[in-house]
Amino acid sequence: MIVLGLILLLIGWLANLNWLWVLGIILLVIGAILWILGSTGRAVGGRRHWY
Structure with a gap:
C-alpha cells in the first residue's frame, strides 16, 4: 500500500x-x-500473520 501511494503521488505530481x-x-x-x-505484533484485521 505504501508503494502504491508513492506511485500515485508521483503520477499525480507529474x-x-x-x-x-x-x-x-x-x-x-x-x-x-x-x-x-x-510490526508491534498486534493483529490487524483479525489476523496476526498474512501469508
Whole structure:
C-alpha cells in the first residue's frame, strides 16, 4: 500500500492531478499505520500473520 501511494503521488505530481496526489497521501498514511500495527505484533484485521 505504501508503494502504491508513492506511485500515485508521483503520477499525480507529474500529471498535475491534485486528486491523485491526495489519494496517494491517504494511501501512504494508511499503509504506514498498518505497517506500524503489524510490526508491534498486534493483529490487524483479525489476523496476526498474512501469508
